[in-house]
Amino acid sequence: MSTTTADAGAAVRGAASRVDSQPVSLGRAVKSEWIKWRSLRSTWAVLGAAVIGMLAIGLVIGFNTRHLTGNQDANDLASSAPLQGFFLGQLLIGALGVLFVSSEFSTGMIRSTFAAVPKRQPVLWAKLAVFSVITAVVMTVATVATFLISQAVISQSRPGFSLADPGVWRYVLGTSLYMVLAGVVGGMIAWMVRSTPGSLVSFxxxxxxxxxLFGLFGSAGKHIAQFFPSQAGEAFTVAQPEAPHLSPGVGLLVLCAWAVAAIAAASVTLRRRDA
Structure with a gap:
């Protein structure tokens, strides 16, 4: 009996010695967040809705502007016109950023995540990396496809635009970039608010x-409003944004500043608050 017990103990110690202890790293945190992303149906559903919305609105604009009339808006005839679906896309991608973070707080899964990654910061960077890469790739494909399909519809009745025309790549890639950065801001709001409804309302x-609201306070309020994310994004995604507006370069810098500020605030909040 004692021999059997000794053999069993030796077997357990041998098995324990063969366990490959893997320390926490950013790469492993990214892998974990990728597994969470692909296992959630809601993430793919919201991302798919953003793609479908972009394509559908682009097709509608292409169909409605294939014949020139005297009462069409200038922005509906510009090279950026097919990409106006970003008005819907920014909401969906922003909501996706919120849900990717807040869903863990609402289910309590965040406690397990922080137990596996005690330093916490790698979780934020991993979620940010997974979200940014996936949405950037998908929405870039969506904006390019939307532009090409819409122009194919328009070219059946009148000359349209091509990707080689001046400014077109700025609108196409800028639209994708704006939606990704809007989603990043949404995700960082979720790190701070931690409630899905509260985060969505805040976003x-x-x-x-x-x-x-700022626009209601005359010209001074409108000048302040142009420094908020949506109007800063329009400065480099729309051919003829509403006046007053920032230049495309300044608009991009302002939007990036919003994203960086949101990331910094979320990082500070994550260090100071418990799960």
Missing amino acids: FALIFVVPQ
Whole structure:
């Protein structure tokens, strides 16, 4: 009996010695977040809705502007016109950024995540990397496809635009970049608010409500409103943004500053608050 016990103990110690202990690293955290992403149906559903929305709105604009009339808006005839679906896309990608973070807080899974990654910061960077790469690739493909399909519809009735025309690549890639950065801001809001409804309300207020409120206060308010994410994004994604507006380069810098500030605030919040 004692021999059997000794043999069993030796076997357990041998098995334990063969366990490959793997320390926490950013690469492993990214792999973990990728597994979470692909296992959630909601992430693919929201991302798919953003793609379908871009394509559908682009097709509608192409169909409605294939014949020139005297009462068409200038922006509906510009080279950036087929990409106006970003008005819907920014909401969906922003909501996706929120859900990718806040869903863990709502289910309590964040406690297990922080137990596996005690330093916490790698979790933020891993989620940011997975979200940014996936949405950038998918939405870039979506914007290029939307532009090409819409122009194919238009070219059946009148001359349209091509990717080689001046400014077109700025609108196409800029639209994708804007939606990704809007989603990053949404995700960082979720790190700070930690509630899905609260995060969504905060994101929508930042994108739509607050700039509109500033616009009610005359020219001074409108000049302030152009520094909010949505209007800064329009500066480099729309051929003829509403006045007053920033230059494309300044608009991009302002939007990047919003994203960096949101990341910094989320990082500080993550270090100071418990799960």
